[in-house]
Every structure is written in structure tokens, then in C-alpha cells.
Amino acid sequence: NVSQEFVSYNNNPLNDTVWATVLKDSDPCNTMIGDLTPASVEATIDLSGNRVECKPGNTDSLKITFNKGIFTSLENGVATPVAPTGTAVVQVLRIRTSGDLIRTMRPTQTGRTLTELGTGLFIRVMKDGKELSIKSGENYQINLIETGAAPKPNMQRYFGLESIPAPAHNVYDPNFTWKIDTDISNINYFWDNNKPVGYALVVNKLRWVTAQRPTATASSNSRSRVTVYFSPSFTNKTTAVYAVIVGQKTVVKLDFDYASRSFRTDLLPYGFAYRLVSISKIGKDFYLGDGSIANLSTPSVLKLNPQKVNEQKLHAYLDEL
Numbered sequence: 001n002v003s004q005e006f007v008s009y010n011n012n013p014l015n016d017t018v019w020a021t022v023l024k025d026s027d028p029c030n031t032m033i034g035d036l037t038p039a040s041v042e043a044t045i046d047l048s049g050n051r052v053e054c055k056p057g058n059t060d061s062l063k064i065t066f067n068k069g070i071f072t073s074l075e076n077g078v079a080t081p082v083a084p085t086g087t088a089v090v091q092v093l094r095i096r097t098s099g100d101l102i103r104t105m106r107p108t109q110t111g112r113t114l115t116e117l118g119t120g121l122f123i124r125v126m127k128d129g130k131e132l133s134i135k136s137g138e139n140y141q142i143n144l145i146e147t148g149a150a151p152k153p154n155m156q157r158y159f160g161l162e163s164i165p166a167p168a169h170n171v172y173d174p175n176f177t178w179k180i181d182t183d184i185s186n187i188n189y190f191w192d193n194n195k196p197v198g199y200a201l202v203v204n205k206l207r208w209v210t211a212q213r214p215t216a217t218a219s220s221n222s223r224s225r226v227t228v229y230f231s232p233s234f235t236n237k238t239t240a241v242y243a244v245i246v247g248q249k250t251v252v253k254l255d256f257d258y259a260s261r262s263f264r265t266d267l268l269p270y271g272f273a274y275r276l277v278s279i280s281k282i283g284k285d286f287y288l289g290d291g292s293i294a295n296l297s298t299p300s301v302l303k304l305n306p307q308k309v310n311e312q313k314l315h316a317y318l319d320e321l
Contacts, residue, residue, distance in 0.1 A: 013283035017232040021258050027237045028281040030172035035281070035311070036103040036318075037170035040091040040122070047071070047084045047127075056092040061145040061198070064090060064123070070138040073130045081135065088127040093169055095120040095210065096146055098244045098251050099318025102277065104169070106160070106208070107242065107251040110178045112267060113214055117249035118155040118187075119144045119199055120210025122169045134204050142209065143190055145198035151189050152213070157181035157201060160208025169207075178212065187211050215250050223269050225299045228254060228276055229262040234287070234306060236263070239280040241289075241304075244321055246273040270296055275321065278304050279314070286314050 023030065041057035043064075050068045071082040094100070096119065101107055104122075108115040121144070125132040134140065163175040181203070189196035199211045228241050236256035241263040243252045254263035268274060274296060278289035289304035309317075 014233045016237075017235060018237075019235045019256070019258055019261055020237050023236065023256075025172055025174070029236065029238055029240045030105075032240070032279065032281045032286075033103070033105045033172050034170050035286075036279075036315075038093065038103070040093045040124075040169070042092070043090045044087050045090055047082070047086055047088055054090050056090050057094075061147060062092065062094070062121075063143040064092075065141045065143075067138070067140065070135050070140065071125065071127075071132040072135045073127075073132055075130075079133065079136075082127060082132060086127070088125050088132065091124045091126065093122040095122070097319065098249045098321040099315075101249065101251040102242050102244075102279070102318060102321070105172060105240070105253075106176060106178075107253040108178065108212060108249070109252060109267070110158075110180070114250055114252065114267060114269070115158065115178065115212040116152075116215040116245075118152050118211035118213070119146050120158075120208070120212070122160075122208050123206050124169070125206060132206070134206060139202050139204040142201040142203065143198055144201065144211070151196050151199050153186070154213050155187045155199065155211040156184055156213055157187060157203055158210045158212040159203075159205050162207070166207065178208075178210070215245075215248065223267060224296055225264055225266045226254070226268050226274070226276070226293070226296070227257075227260075227262050227264040227299075227301045228278070228291070229260075229301070229303050230278070230289070230306070233282065234278070234280050234289075235261075238282050239263075239278055239306075241276065241278045243268055244275045244277060246275060268296055272296055276302055276304065277321070278306055280306055286311060288314055288317060290317075
């Protein structure tokens with residue numbers, strides 16, 4: 001399955017070497033998000049409290065604070081205030097690493113602009129089976145610490161722009177992109193022992209919430225094309241390919257080029273080192289490909305040779321990115 005010579009195996013999904021001109025949501029390259037995205041953690045809050053703090057996952061590295069009466073629910077296009085009584089469940093998925101961006105298929109791209117992730121999460125609040133939103137004009141606070149990493153300067157609030165209706169956090173969304181907040185001021189730190197230890201985000205939206213900042217250059221003259229190709233068993237229906245800037249949490253998803261049966265991007269800035277990562281799901285098996293560029297200075301073409309890997313080793317690899 002890593003040879004250029006195609007060998008057919010009876011009743012084996014590796015036999016399918018046909019590329020698609022248009023991908024479907026049901027193709028393995030898109031459904032693998034459901035296998036790779038970890039479960040969310042939860043905390044229950046009392047809606048009657050004037051200022052309610054919660055720590056989903058019961059960790060001191062994350063604290064979310066809601067004021068009383070800030071929630072609404074959306075039904076038939078109408079926002080209805082939620083009475084500040086009873087309880088609600090806060091569900092959270094942390095986004096800490098480049099590997100997390102790949103697991104959730106949320107690369108740090110806004111159009112042709114690349115960003116660097118500081119930290120982030122997917123946050124959902126549920127009451128009586130309904131997903132809640134934040135009332136217009138209200139906000140809440142998130143305090144986030146990334147263990148072993150000091151907060152970076154000049155981070156701004158970015159939200160996930162999603163399809164309507166928005167899918168679950170572990171379902172592929174073809175329309176997803178990151179969008180900077182209308183408030184473009186930098187995010188504040190919070191401090192401990194006179195040093196910054198984390199990000200203090202004051203935000204007015206739920207779901208995908210991150211601290212990011214633009215990175216590299218917007219000039220097309222300072223960017224290069226990178227092309228990745230595979231042996232015939234790895235097609236655009238089964239494979240997703242990403243470029244990760246070494247040393248920072250910037251992830252670019254490579255688009256497929258049907259004519260050349262390859263993957264490519266024109267967004268990678270010169271002067272950086274990159275890891276090229278492919279994840280394929282063929283039948284019930286995962287395959288991992290890995291390549292590198294030490295210092296991008298010219299258009300580059302790489303062949304990746306994915307190897308079969310179990311999910312535990314795949315997650316360990318993503319954790320190290």
C-alpha cells in the first residue's frame with residue numbers, strides 16, 4: 001500500500017484508487033473527525049446564582065464565569081430569554097495543540113490569512129435538551145491556562161463561523177472558518193505571583209472560542225506552493241493532509257487537486273520549518289504519514305508513505321505536534 005505499483009487484494013478497501021471530483025460528507029476523510037475528536041467534559045451550573053463559576057473537567061486550568069440571566073434559547077428563529085432558575089450543563093472541549101486542531105478539522109485559516117492559536121475551546125450550554133445562547137449585549141468570562149506555556153502577546157478573540165444549523169462539534173462542517181471578533185483589542189492576561197499565567201477572555205458568544213493572532217505575511221510573493229502525493233491506495237476520499245508550522249500552533253489544510261491526484265496549498269510562508277501530516281482511514285484502519293521541510297524557500301513536492309497505525313499511537317503522535 002505504499003508502492004507505486006498497484007496490487008489488488010480480494011475484498012480489500014485498499015483496492016479503491018478512484019479519486020472524487022467532489023467530496024461527500026460521508027467520505028472517510030470527513031467522517032474520521034467523529035473517531036478522533038475526544039469526548040467533552042461537563043459541569044453543572046445553578047442558573048439562579050448572581051455570578052456562577054464552573055470548572056468543566058474539574059481542573060484549575062479552566063474557569064468559566066456567567067452572570068445571572070444572560071442566556072437565551074433560539075426556537076423558530078426567535079430568541080427567547082431563559083428564566084434564571086434550575087440548572088444547566090456546560091460542555092467543553094479544550095483546544096490546546098496543533099494536534100487538537102487536526103483532530104477537530106479546524107485549521108487556523110481565515111480565507112487566505114493564517115493565524116497562530118494561543119488556546120481555545122468549544123463550549124456549549126444545555127438546559128432541558130435545548131442549546132442556549134448568550135443574550136445580545138451580555139458577555140461572560142473564560143480564564144484559560146496552558147500548562148507549561150506562558151501566554152503569548154497580541155492575541156485576539158476569534159469565533160467559529162459555522163453552517164446553519166450548526167453541526168455537532170465532532171461532525172465535519174464544510175463551511176467552517178475562523179472569524180475575528182468585532183472587538184479587535186488584544187486579550188488580557190490573568191496573573192499569579194506577578195507574572196502572566198493565562199488568558200482572560202471576555203466574550204459574547206458560545207461554541208468555538210479561541211485566542212489567536214495573525215501570523216507570517218499576507219503577501220503572495222512571500223509564500224510558496226507545497227504539493228504532497230501518495231501511492232494509489234490513498235485517495236482524496238480517504239485522506240486529509242495538513243501542514244504544521246514547527247514551533248507554533250499554525251495548521252493549514254491542503255486542498256486536493258483532482259487533475260494531478262495530489263494535495264497542495266499556496267499559503268505557506270517562506271522561511272519556516274514545516275511538518276506535513278496525513279491521516280487516512282481505509283476500511284476500519286487508520287494510516288499516518290509524516291514528512292518535513294526544514295526551511296521552505298522554493299516550491300516543494302513531497303511524497304508521503306503512510307503506515308497503518310492504531311488510534312492510541314495516532315493520538316500520541318498528534319499530542320506531540
